[in-house]
Amino acid sequence: MIENELPDQLPEKVMVSSLTEIERAAFYRKTYAHVAGGVLVFILFEYLLLQSDTVVEFMLSMTEGYKWLLMLGGFMLATNYAESMALRTTDKNKQYLAYGIYIFFEALIFVPLIYIAAFYMDSGLEILNQAAIVTLALFTGLSAVVLVTKKDFSYLRTGLMVGFFIAIGLIVAGTLFGFNLGLWFSVGMCLLAGGAILYQTSNLVNKYGVEDYIPAALGLFASLMLLFWYILRIFMSRD
Template sequence: MSQGDFQAQNPYASFGHIAADAPAADRLAFIKRTYIHLALAVYALVVLEFIYFSIFGAAMNDLMPKLLSPVWYLLMFGGFIVSGWVARSWADSTTSVGKQYAGLAVGVLGWSVMLAPLLWIANHYVTPIGTQTYSPIAVAGLITFLVFGALTAAVFLTRVDFSFLAPILAIATAVAFGLILASFIFQGLTSGMWFSAALVVLASGYILYDTSNVLHHYRTTQHVAAALALFSSVALLFWYILRIVIAVSGRR
């Protein structure tokens, strides 16, 4: 079979090698691109939140209490789910690099909107550590960074393929999603520390899974999709760590 015939039958054939099977130089370049794009996505998220709260600060103070009402929050949650599906679909495109980047942009924008109400709440609290008090956002950000670094190091050092976590994560996500939807009817169902701790574990599982995919399953041209997957997992981890930090903090 000629190379052209092979590519015609397999649309993924021209989309790079699996990272695990690629030459070392290509594999290293793919990993670097993935984590550079992850860092840029996190930076873009920070910039967007800065814009929301610095430039539109007064409007945000008027808007947030309304967005935190059950009906509006349910609508926002629904929009977030849709935007996440669109982002992943576009980022996984094998035909358009522009569409991949559009997917990453949609993913970052969706998380920036979803995080804004929680960040607004966090701004009304301070976290005591020793004799000092700190912003819950800064504390949660540092903890998220340390947890992400430890999980990433564990995967890279052990080279374990965590793809076996896929069905476990899928079931756990479905259960968590159901509880979140039910919480709009039964208030407080997902507000406890136990639920936040469970979702921290779930997000950590996703980071192990996504990082393992970077080493073993993504193709060397899928750095945008890999970065989006990692970004979403890190954002989920930050979300629930911040909820825990807020729970142990005091109001300003």
């Protein structure tokens, strides 16, 4: 989900917006360190999942027709639950557990895409490396835009919600009626993911408390993975 409001029932928190520049910088370092840690754990999970023929065969079988919709539905439920868990508690152990659950399901949903890229395409490893580099460069650049300019991108919320609902509708229609959404859909989703990164980065100041670096990292990680998914699809479509 793109909206990470803090629940009203949690104790009043010291918001990042009230901190000094030095204290904000410390919060940013913790948050982005956890995003980086999430990427490393994602790579580990992905490696382990790809070692299992059973997991790979099952995930490949779930890409066919309505099964993919069931898989996407299950993924959305699991990741939404993890996001909610991270936001509704101040217990760091539970927040780390939620983050770990989210990363695991991201790794699981990526299994078919990465397996096809790595083992079925002539330049698979090169494609994966290129997509990863481009994704990280865009993520870093978009985050820097917000942190350097200190601009509030919270106004993107409505547009992002509408865009994601349209995207879900197109994915469902494409799966049910058997048409390929094509390159331009992936480009559009990259734009949405970029908007989500701007929005989530803006939230670091406007929506989170000083101890919320784990939920903040989870939100940024989710947007990063969405961007990587569609950049990888674009690179795969060229091969």
